[in-house]
Amino acid sequence: MATFSLEGKVALVTGASRGLGATIARVLASLGAKVVVNYYQSAEMADEVVRSIRAKGGEAEAVQANILDESACKKLVGCACDLYGKVDIMVLNATPTQTMLPMESYDAEHYRSMLDAFVMSPFYLSKAALAGMKERKFGRIINITSEVIDNGVTDYSAYVAAKGGQNSWTHTMARELGEYGVTVNNVAPGWIPVERHEEEAEEAMEGYRQGVPMKRMGSPEDVAHAVAFFASNEASFISGQKLSVNGANTVG
Numbered sequence: 001m002a003t004f005s006l007e008g009k010v011a012l013v014t015g016a017s018r019g020l021g022a023t024i025a026r027v028l029a030s031l032g033a034k035v036v037v038n039y040y041q042s043a044e045m046a047d048e049v050v051r052s053i054r055a056k057g058g059e060a061e062a063v064q065a066n067i068l069d070e071s072a073c074k075k076l077v078g079c080a081c082d083l084y085g086k087v088d089i090m091v092l093n094a095t096p097t098q099t100m101l102p103m104e105s106y107d108a109e110h111y112r113s114m115l116d117a118f119v120m121s122p123f124y125l126s127k128a129a130l131a132g133m134k135e136r137k138f139g140r141i142i143n144i145t146s147e148v149i150d151n152g153v154t155d156y157s158a159y160v161a162a163k164g165g166q167n168s169w170t171h172t173m174a175r176e177l178g179e180y181g182v183t184v185n186n187v188a189p190g191w192i193p194v195e196r197h198e199e200e201a202e203e204a205m206e207g208y209r210q211g212v213p214m215k216r217m218g219s220p221e222d223v224a225h226a227v228a229f230f231a232s233n234e235a236s237f238i239s240g241q242k243l244s245v246n247g248a249n250t251v252g
Contacts, residue, residue: 004232007032010084011231012077014038014067014125015094017046019194020144023220024091024227025049029058031228033089036080037062040094059084067094068116073124087129089140089231092122098159106158114162118145122166126173130182139182140231143170144223145242147190150250167242174240183239185230190246192218214247 011028015021017039026049029035035053037060039046046062053060061083065076080087096117099110126141133139148160149167166186173184191208209217226243229235244250 004228004234005032006089006228006231009033009088009231010036010080010086011089011091012036012038012080012087012125012129013091013093014121015040016049016091017042017062018049020189020192020220020223021091021093022049024093024144024224025060026053027221027224027228028089028091028231029053029060030056031232032058033231034059034084036060036076036083036087038065038067038076038094040064040066067121067125068096070120070124073121074128077125077128081132086132086136088133088136088138089142090125090129091142091144091227091231092125093144094121095144098156100155101158102155103157111158111161114158115165118162118166119169122169130177133182134177134180137181139177139180140235141173141177141182141184142227142230143167143184143186144227145170145186145188147188147244147246147250149188150244150252170242171240178239181236183230183235185235185239186242187223187226187230188242188244188246188250189223190218190244190249192220192223192245194220212247212249216247218245218247 011033013025016025016037025035037046037049050060050062065072146163149164170186226245
């Protein structure tokens with residue numbers, strides 16, 4: 001069976017200078033997509049992702065934007081269109097720092113920051129890209145959500161609530177956009193160790209690992225391959241769905 005091909009497609013990946021976003025960008029490029037590597041502060045790291053893609057014959061450009069700002073989101077999509085003519089695939093991956101606190105210890109500002117990142121930003125970016133997707137009768141909007149929406153992690157209510165909103169937004173948008181050939185899906189990873197987890201205690205990671213039925217941690221590539229499937233033509237009749245990438249840590 002042939003590998004999924006993204007030849008001729010343009011992908012915009014937010015928060016792609018490191019972690020899951022960087023791996024997603026590389027995998028989509030390896031399948032033929034031209035990739036816009038969005039970053040906020042880490043220009044050098046974003047440039048390294050671009051270099052690694054080009055070194056393997058792919059096409060990529062790094063574009064700075066604060067995806068929490070509506071005007072910046074419009075400019076980001078506009079820049080992608082200036083570079084490559086269109087945006088076919090949007091991977092909404094960027095994430096701010098998430099703080100774990102008992103509910104009564106949070107302040108309203110932190111709650112709003114989570115909603116801005118995971119509800120408002122997908123709205124801004126999708127709104128900016130939809131006209132072109134509808135015109136071409138093709139679009140892929142892929143949210144990187146989390147298993148927390150299923151397992152109700154305690155002392156994490158701000159993040160869980162925002163991710164739950166993102167998940168429900170996906171359901172509605174999938175139905176609203178289906179007639180235009182635009183699919184909207186979620187990839188929901190478990191705990192995938194990346195650079196920002198380097199300070200995590202090994203005992204915590206081992207405790208999580210032992211609770212996973214497959215008895216291992218996932219890799220960024222595991223998540224990227226799920227994204228690539230949703231981005232492909234082969235997934236054209238799949239929308240409004242959540243694909244959990246967590247070794248059966250959640251089911252259903």
